[in-house]
Amino acid sequence: MFVIWQCLVFIETRVMCIFFTAWKLPVVLKKYFAALMFLAWFVGAHADGNLVSTISLNAWDFKNSQISPEKLQKLGFNHVTLYIQWSDVESEKGIFRFDEFDQWMEPLVKGGIKFILVLDFGGTKYIDDNGVETNRIVIPEWFQVKYLDAAMLDFSKKRTKQINFRNREALRLTSRFIDQSVRHFSEAYGSAVTGYAIGLQDEREIKYGQEGYEWRDYGREFSDAFKARFGDVPPVINYNNEVAQGRTRREPLLFDLLKSRDADLKAAVCHYADIIRGHRQSVVGYFGEIFTSHDAIYGGGVVQELAPCIDIAVADFNFYDGYELKNDPNVLPLMANYLVHNGFKKILIGAYGERWANQGKGAALFPYVRQSVERALSRNQQVIGYEIAGFYGVSKENRIQPVDLHALAQLKIDNGIKKASPGSRRIGLFASRTNFDFWHGERSNQRNIHQDALIEAYALLSEIPDAEVIVLGERALREDTELVASLDAIFVPHQIVLPREIKQRLRNFWASGGVLVQDMRLGEFSADGDTTSDWLHDVFGIQDVRWSGQAGRFAYGGKVIDLDMQGKTYVNHGLLKARSGYAVAATYQGPKEWMARIKSWISGKVRSGQGDAGYGLILRGDRSLVFGCLPQLVEGESAPIWRRIFMKEITDAVAQRSRSMQPSSRPSPYSAPVKVTGALIGA
Structure with a gap:
């Protein structure tokens, strides 16, 4: 035996x-x-279900580093991610060569290493075997010369390097490249290739690329189709829409443009996926940071639609927000959670360090990479592994150095980390694609306030004992009735622009027994930019709102606590007055600065120590909770206090609801709409 x-x-x-x-x-x-x-x-x-740990390697790594199965396995890697450039495979039209890739793959496969292959036809700059950036791109020169109309145009009508999805010849020839590549590698290596990624854009992610900030595609095929459907040419979006500007900018065709682009992107991805699956192989899709200032440019909303066409989704982040290095370990776990609840069954975490490595700071990022990966692995059953990339030596003379294997020995990710048991309190964290698309280019107060509020809320909610955080988007709220019905609460973090239908669904969730929570300004504007002046005031019991740009003092739990955003948000707080039946907490005690307090006392607006006649920072209702600030983003000495208050108030609201009703006994959140009562403030 x-x-x-x-x-x-x-x-x-x-x-x-x-x-x-x-x-x-x-x-x-x-x-x-x-x-x-x-x-x-x-x-x-069980063996096939082992954690996938992959490192991205390139031609110059194989040429200039001693890559061996033993070295990779000692570092904890059992996979290699390798880019298969179209220009290398088919440098002559109709002739496909794979010998260069085979010479790298064969010895590693024999030593027990598996591969993820990225089929790269996205138009990125070609980097030669020495790590030197050339004047070429990864699309064959013969294709570029013969098929001039096969490239996307930006809104200045300049030709880009990205393939036009609507061009028949482009689709035919890229499909042939994918078919030939998958055929060769699947026959040569079989199950040693875990999946094939679709690299249809500069960064090989599933999105629209960009050069500078000029959107794509404004080519003839797309423009003609758009005009035939909507009666006008695609709008040119050449400006930022920032919340600090006060008023929204009406953009009647913005969402028509985004939906049209998403439809084209989805059609292309699913077409290529069918080719890969035709060889009985798995499809891999890379998704860059989803909730960013540039989300509309990238077309990140298509993430919600692609689960049927992607077998393994990679949530990737280079710890850089487009402006500065960012060491937040919560971005990738948040993205993974969002992918899970958009239907993706297998997910990898992609942690990339090229921005840090170029500044000689690669090792300084390791603790945050480790936290990111281990949090995502432990919190989500669908996360099956991780990918590490970009930790090269410092570039010299326009030459990328080989991967620093010696430095990677310090990374030490726990490949045996256990999955956490789901918490009994299920808290939904709502992330609206509409809100992030509308505030394109957001950089108020040198930050993306919407993204920061979302990420920090996720981090804090994840710390609540026995709580499971569910990051859900608009598709899930509309269509996943089972998921929504299972939630005890939904928190909406600074989602100022929402479609009317989404606001109604949030109202229905509350009306059917769920707890609804917001920090402030839930759906104050509709998707077309119209002001509603309503944060669901009747649900949250809001009678009046008074805004203040000054730091304030509030009485909570028998103590007076300062609230100071230190100029890092467009407003400090909004004072809330409650309707009948709602309770005020954190009552206003006046401005923080002593000179401002004296002026307020003299003017009679605030009487020291007495608060301001029913105004406060928090309103509690029957299964509702609203903050008149962003407590998760407070700065200064009181920041930890406000974060604890944030967690406590939400925990108490969920606990109160749990005592009165179980999720299984609650009616569907898609029951008949609740009639709005009471006048809207400012309407």
């Missing part, structure tokens, strides 16, 4: 041993052979 067990453990390379052992078994034991074969299948399936 011990011999049989050894055979089972090494099932992938010892298959014949099982049959040999079975042949020698006495007749009386042969009846157990079927059970043993089932056990063999189980062990093999």
Whole structure:
């Protein structure tokens, strides 16, 4: 039996041993052979389910570094991510060569390393075997010369390097490249290739690329189709829309443009996915940071639509926000959570360090990479592994250095980390694609306030004991009735622009027994930019709002606490007055600065120590909670206090609801709409 067990453990390379052992078994034991074969299948399936740990390597890594299976495995990697450039494979039209890639792959596969192959036809700059950026791109020169109309145009009508999805020849020839590549590698290496990624854009992610900030595509095919459907040419978006400007800028065709682009992007991705799946191989899709200032440019909203076409989704982040280095370890876990609740079954975490490495700070990023990956792994069953990339030596003379394997020995990610048990309190964290698309280019107070409020809310909610955070978007709120019905609460963090339908669905969730929470300004503007002056005032019991740009003092829990955003937000807070039946907490005690307090006292607006006649920072209702500030982003000495208050108030609201109603007994959140009562403030 011990011999049989050894055979089972090494099932992938010892298959014949099982049959040999079975042949020698006495007749009386042969009846157990079927059970043993089932056990063999189980062990093999368990082995296939091992954590994927992959490192991205390039031609110059293989040429200038001593890459071996033993070195990679010692560092904790069992996969390599390798880019297969179209220009290398088909430098001559119709002739496909893979020998260069085979010479790298064969010895690693023999040593037990598997691969993720990125089929790269996205138009990025070609970097040669020495790590030097050339004047070429990864699209063959013969294609560029012959098919001039196959490239996307930006809004200045300049030709870009990205393939035009609507061009028939471009689609045909890129499809042929994918088909030939998958055929070759699947026949040569079989299951040693875990998946094939679709690299249709400069950064190989599934989005629209950009050069500078000029949007794509304004080519003839797209423009004609858009005009035929909407009666006008695609709008040119050549400005930022920032919340600090006070008023929204009406953009009647913005969302028509985005939906049209998403439709084209989805059609292309699913078309290429069908080719890969035609060879019975898995499709990999890379998704860059989703909730950013540039989300509209990138077309990140298509993430919600692509789960049926992607087998393994990679959430990737280079710890850089487009302006400065960013060491936040919560971005990737948030993205992974969002992908899970958009239907993706397998997810990898992509942690990239090229921006840090170029400044000689790669090792300083390791603790945050480790936290990011381990948090995502422990919190989501669907996260099956991680990808590490970009940790090169400092670039010299326009030459990218090989990967620094010696430095990567310090990374030390725990590949055996256990999955956390789901919490009994299920808190939804709502992230509206509309809100992020509308505030394109957001940089008020040198930050993206919407993104920061979302990420910090995720971080704090994840710290609540026995709580499971569910990051859901508009698609999930509209369509995933089972998911929404399972939630105890939904928190809406600084989502100022919402479609009317989404606001109504949030109202329905509350009306059917769920707890609804916001920090401030929920859906104050509709998707077309119209002011509603309503944060669901009737749900949250808001009678009046008074805005203040000054730091304030508030009485909470028997103490007076300062609230100071230190100029890092467009407003400090809004004082809230409650309607009948709602309770005020954190009552206003006047401005923080002593000179301002004296002026307020003299003017009679605030009487020291007495608050301001029912105005406060928090309103509590029957399954509703609203903050008149962004407590998760408070600065200064009181910041930890406000973060604890944020967590406590939400915990108490959920606990109160749990005592009165269980999720299973709650009516569907998609029941008949609730009639709005009471006048809207400012309407």
